[in-house]
Amino acid sequence: MDGPHDLGGVPGFGPVRFSPDDPLFGADWERKVFGLTMAASTIGLFNRDENRHARERMSPEAYRSSGYFEQWLxxxxxxxxxxxxxxxxxxRDRVSDPGEIRGKPRPELFELFQDTLEFGASLDRTVAAPPLFEVGSRVRAVSVVRPGHTRLPAYVRGHVGVVRRVDPAFVLPDTNAHHDGENPEHTYSVGFSALDLWGKGDHEVRVDVWESYLEEPGEGS
Amino acid sequence: MTDEAELRARVKALEALLVERGLIGTDTVDRIVEVYESEIGPLLGARVVAHAWTNPDFKQRLLADATAACWELDIGGLQGEKLVAVENTPEVHNVVVCTLCSCYPWPVLGIPPNWYKSPEYRARMVAEPRVVLAEDFGVVLGEDVEIRVQDSSAEMRYFTVPQRPAGTEDWDEERLAGIVTRESMVGVAVL
Structure with missing residues (x-):
C-alpha cells in the first residue's frame, strides 16, 4: 500500500544521525517491545507480513512522530x-493500571524460540512454473499495486530495470499479510539506474521484487 | 512523541496479559532479548569476512551462496534464512538499506542499529548515496567507483565484504576479525 513507511527517495530529510556506539535499545520498554514481538511471532500469533502491515497502516502523522519501537508497539x-x-x-483498562505481572516461567517456549533462531522461519517455497525472466531481462515494475500490503517500493513503480539475479520463490507478502494464501512467486534482484529513477546520479539501485511486480517493458523502452 | 510513562504502561500491560493468559512465560521476553544482547551480533559477520579474506576458496563460495557458506561456520537462521554477500572492490562499492522497514542480516550482524532504521537513512541512501556516504559517514569514494545500493525489499538479506586493508597481509584470521566493523559490513565504512 501507499503508506508512510515507503521512504525511498522521499525528499525533505536531513543528515543521518550516525553514531557507532548507540545502544540497541534506548529504554527498557523498547527492549520489552522487541522481546514481546519476537515471542508473539514465535508462538504464531501473527506472521511477519501482517506485522509489517500493521505498522504501515499507522497514520502518516503518527508514523513520523513515533520512534521505531513505538511503531512496533x-x-x-x-x-x-x-x-x-x-x-x-x-x-485499555490494564494500561491505566498495569499492576504486577503474575505468572510462571515457560522454559519450553524459550527452547521453541531457540529452534526458530537456529533453523529460521524461511518463507521460500517450491513453485512448478519456471521463472518468467532471466538475468539480463529488461523488465518494468508495475505502476499500480493492489490495495493492502505490498513490498514494491513506490520509487521504482513504472520504471524499467534489468534483472541482475534470479532468486528463490517466496511467499507473496501481498496475500500473506491478509491471510489470502501464500501464493509463492519467483523473486528477482532488479537493477535500476539512478538517472532514470531520480533524473540525476550515477549509481544503480538494486531492488528485490516478486514476479507479479514485474511486466514486459513494452514498445519503445 | 508519546510520553515515556505511557509507553512503559502500554508495554507492561501487554506483557502482563500475555503472561496471565499463559501464552508466554514470565521469563520469555527477557531470555529472547538476552540472546540478541549477548550472543548474536557483528562479531559473527566479522568472523565470516576474516575467513573470506584468508581463504580464497571460501570467499568464492561465500559470494556464490552466502547462506551455505555461512553455515560452514555454523552461522545462519532467523532473519537471515537467505543471505547474500556482496564484495566491495576498488571498482564497485555496495551499500545496504531497507527503504520499507528495517530488513537486515540478523545472523551475521545482529539486530539493526538506530541509524540504519532511521527515516533519514532509508529515504536518502537510494537517492543520493555518494552524498550520504561522504557527508554523514565520512566515506569519500572516487568518481570512478561505481556505487550499488541494495534495497532489501524481499527476503534476501545482504551484507558486504569490505576490502582488506593494506598492511594486514601477515595477520591471522582472529586479528583480522577484530578490525571488521558492523558499518563496514553494511557498506557505510571502509577499513
Whole structure:
C-alpha cells in the first residue's frame, strides 16, 4: 500500500544521525517491545507480513512522530486486538493500571524460540512454473499495486530495470499479510539506474521484487 | 512523541496479559532479548569476512551462496534464512538499506542499529548515496567507483565484504576479525 513507511527517495530529510556506539535499545520498554514481538511471532500469533502491515497502516502523522519501537508497539497492539488474542477494552483498562505481572516461567517456549533462531522461519517455497525472466531481462515494475500490503517500493513503480539475479520463490507478502494464501512467486534482484529513477546520479539501485511486480517493458523502452 | 510513562504502561500491560493468559512465560521476553544482547551480533559477520579474506576458496563460495557458506561456520537462521554477500572492490562499492522497514542480516550482524532504521537513512541512501556516504559517514569514494545500493525489499538479506586493508597481509584470521566493523559490513565504512 501507499503508506508512510515507503521512504525511498522521499525528499525533505536531513543528515543521518550516525553514531557507532548507540545502544540497541534506548529504554527498557523498547527492549520489552522487541522481546514481546519476537515471542508473539514465535508462538504464531501473527506472521511477519501482517506485522509489517500493521505498522504501515499507522497514520502518516503518527508514523513520523513515533520512534521505531513505538511503531512496533502499535503493531503489537493492533494485531493482538484485531486477531482477537486480547480484548481492546481489557487492554485499555490494564494500561491505566498495569499492576504486577503474575505468572510462571515457560522454559519450553524459550527452547521453541531457540529452534526458530537456529533453523529460521524461511518463507521460500517450491513453485512448478519456471521463472518468467532471466538475468539480463529488461523488465518494468508495475505502476499500480493492489490495495493492502505490498513490498514494491513506490520509487521504482513504472520504471524499467534489468534483472541482475534470479532468486528463490517466496511467499507473496501481498496475500500473506491478509491471510489470502501464500501464493509463492519467483523473486528477482532488479537493477535500476539512478538517472532514470531520480533524473540525476550515477549509481544503480538494486531492488528485490516478486514476479507479479514485474511486466514486459513494452514498445519503445 | 508519546510520553515515556505511557509507553512503559502500554508495554507492561501487554506483557502482563500475555503472561496471565499463559501464552508466554514470565521469563520469555527477557531470555529472547538476552540472546540478541549477548550472543548474536557483528562479531559473527566479522568472523565470516576474516575467513573470506584468508581463504580464497571460501570467499568464492561465500559470494556464490552466502547462506551455505555461512553455515560452514555454523552461522545462519532467523532473519537471515537467505543471505547474500556482496564484495566491495576498488571498482564497485555496495551499500545496504531497507527503504520499507528495517530488513537486515540478523545472523551475521545482529539486530539493526538506530541509524540504519532511521527515516533519514532509508529515504536518502537510494537517492543520493555518494552524498550520504561522504557527508554523514565520512566515506569519500572516487568518481570512478561505481556505487550499488541494495534495497532489501524481499527476503534476501545482504551484507558486504569490505576490502582488506593494506598492511594486514601477515595477520591471522582472529586479528583480522577484530578490525571488521558492523558499518563496514553494511557498506557505510571502509577499513
Amino acid at each position: 502499535v503493531a503489537l497492539e493492533t494485531n493482538l486486538t484485531e486477531l482477537g488474542v486480547l480484548d481492546a477494552d481489557v487492554l
